[in-house]
Amino acid sequence: MRPFFFLLLFTGCLSAQDSLFWFDMNSVRDPVPKTPKILDKIFGTSQFGLLDSLKNIRITTQEGYRLQIFESSSVEETNRTLRKFERSLKDSIYMVFEAPLYKLRLGNFVTKKEAEEQKATLNKKGYKNIWIVRSRIEQSSNNSE
Numbered sequence: 001m002r003p004f005f006f007l008l009l010f011t012g013c014l015s016a017q018d019s020l021f022w023f024d025m026n027s028v029r030d031p032v033p034k035t036p037k038i039l040d041k042i043f044g045t046s047q048f049g050l051l052d053s054l055k056n057i058r059i060t061t062q063e064g065y066r067l068q069i070f071e072s073s074s075v076e077e078t079n080r081t082l083r084k085f086e087r088s089l090k091d092s093i094y095m096v097f098e099a100p101l102y103k104l105r106l107g108n109f110v111t112k113k114e115a116e117e118q119k120a121t122l123n124k125k126g127y128k129n130i131w132i133v134r135s136r137i138e139q140s141s142n143n144s145e
Contacts, residue, residue, distance in 0.1 A: 064137035066105040078102035108137035
């Protein structure tokens with residue numbers, strides 16, 4: 001009985017070593033990847049695209065300032081106001097959602113002084129309740145790193 005048990009155990013160990021012992025890597029047509037593919041169980045896709053997009057955001061943006069010109073908990077009201085501001089203001093307007101509010105922010109100012117000057121100009125034109133917020137802004141072509 002012992003020799004039979006030993007033989008069964010030994011055979012099990014041999015077969016557990018590597019199930020691909022018969023596979024020849026020279027017959028693979030695709031190159032072996034340099035890094036392993038990372039799969040997320042939630043999204044079911046590679047995370048490299050996400051990581052690259054985050055890196056690109058850092059490259060194309062910088063720390064700066066924007067003017068917050070409106071906020072509301074209603075997306076419909078924010079969209080109506082956005083269309084109104086797009087007709088009357090020439091600078092870029094961004095909608096940001098920071099729960100529970102939708103916020104409209106204007107411009108890409110590198111310095112706080114630039115933002116203050118624009119705020120004063122808008123106050124003279126009748127726009128009220130505007131304040132300066134620190135934000136990641138789009139990097140201008142002459143400011144690239």
